[in-house]
Amino acid sequence: MSDMHVKTTRIEGAGKSAMDIARNRLMVAGLLFLAAFAAMAFRTLELGLSTPGNSGFSRAAALVTVAPLSYSRAEILDRNGEVLATNLEVASLYVDPQKIDDPRKVANELVAILPEFTVAEMEKKLTLPQRKFVWIKRHLSPDQKWRINALGYPALKFQDEERRIYPYGRLASHVLGFVDVDGKGLGGIERSFDSTLSWRDENDSPRAGEPIRTALDIRVQHALAEELGAAIRAHKAKGGAGIVMDVRSGEVVAMVSMPDFDPNDPAASPAEARFNRVSQGVYELGSTLKTFTVAKALEQNIVHMEDMIDARKPIRVAGYTISDDHGKARMMSVPEVFVFSSNIGMSRIVDEMGPELQRQFMADIGLLQPTTLEIQEIGNPLIPRRWGRLASMTISYGHGLSISPAQLSTGIAAMVNGGRLVPATLLAKDEADISAIESARQVISASTSRDIRKLLRMTVVKGTGSKAEALGYRVGGKTGTAEKAIAGGYDKKALISSFMGVFPMDDPQYVVFALLDEPEGTRATHNFAGGGWTAAPVVRNVIVRSAPLLGIQPISENQSLYTRVAHLIDDEKR
């Protein structure tokens, strides 16, 4: 329409005055401006009223993204999500001495915050001539940084650095491991999952990978570490090992090896402290292995619960005498052989079974292969070269075969959980994984497993494991006391004393194992240093402290479960 208007003005324009022409032109210009501004207003309205997405323009250009935190290594968590290892930015303090006016005053104020320095040392650092950069302290705590900032001296400056922090210190040090100055994993999970926790980008700088959720429960870990540490001090032991394992999933809820180290400062501890006695150390564990012998014998119907075994006299085999520590010197029922831990009785049972079947069973329950824990500190079991009659007899009560506590716990879990061998793991399993356990390999029948539960419970009620009884938690278990092998025989003084406990016995949930390396008897233990006196109380205390955390309720025991087996055990003192 405006076009038409413009044409008409031009046609008539020839006879008009210059004023009219100017007006017309102004009009044209005004119309053009009006059109342009109208278009702009329309577009503004359109943009304002439209919903993003269905109109033509993209929203991405307007988006502000929050950059994800970039750290060079991912976290390690416990099963409840507590932080076991993390990377943090820490500040390091340096000073430009040329800008300090009153070194004495600044030194005094700094020493109040950093008490590890003396005022003289600090003053010396602050007055170094011809230097513009002097480190005062690396890796300050956030609180220290805040307080130094609050002093308000411009000459004091911070440099941000990244550092691996283990907030729980020594707790779980053998499971977690540690990292070197370049952030490379040098032990435990830090080493075996190095590439999961951290990866290198195209510039070869490390980036955080996936966080790892371990199976550990830090509260149970603490209870185990503390009880084991107390027992080691009380019995002047060289070291100790402890493990708490879920029998259905194979998850390691706690794992302690003593002596331990602080992963925040691994160099401060001797290298021996990094030795993991749970997975790396292999020991002749003694009578705890009787559990496996009895299980296989019952499974194969080689003996029955009611059978009587001759344990009257020591046995002489190949120039070697097998005798009992807790000798009763009489005929014993199978439960008695187990509960009173008779080496003689056990040798007679395995003699019926034969070495080949025994060896096959030990292989089936993973005692002849290294443990499946996901760390690299794993020890190989020591298997006798000739597995003959004598070897089979000594192995039946736990001598001559060296295995790690982790292997033992896995095997025991299979004995009590209904007979399924579930590989041990340090990583938390989710529900789907746990249902997959139903398909785990069956190594003994469910009914044999029930018998073993009764025997283990009776050992605590009537036999050698009475110190492990924890009111309400229905603890079962087996003691193990082995003399250390030395060149040409055994050292009667140096013991490996252990106790393997399971609770609650009517529906087993957890295996708790404690081992002391060369404990000494005390007055409280009447100078005994065996597993029943030194390690069993550790297991008891750990159970009492951790059962409420693990959701296991103390209840009155259903005694009728054990009546039949209890009748077979005569524990009268004669």
Next chain:
Amino acid sequence: MRQYFTLFSVGIALISGMVVFQVKSTVQERRDDVEGLARQIEADQRAIKMLRTEWAYLTSPSRLQDQSMHFLAMGETSARQIIPDVQQVPYRIDLETPVDAPESIVIPLRYAPINKPREKPERRLGGFQRASLIIRVDERSGR
């Protein structure tokens, strides 16, 4: 009429220009806000990570145990103190029976969930042994 038209155009141009300028500056302001928020979120995330670690350190079981020994003198939970199911809680209101009826309050038959004689005090190696020591010292100094 033409005059009015010109004035009208100029007015429209001025108004729409001003409005657009205002909208644009508001958008810029909002944008700055959003960017500030993004920076704040990042700083907060950093702080959260730091605080989570500090929390782990401050609530580590050994520290809590020490604090509890010093300030609360509480011992470990004995099995006797744990009531396995709600049915055994004494003097509770039974929801099954009508309110106000005399039988709506459950009178306990027995308190202890475990019917066993009292546990003998045992020599303890670790754990909370120190708690009792501290109490004893306090008593003596109080006298």
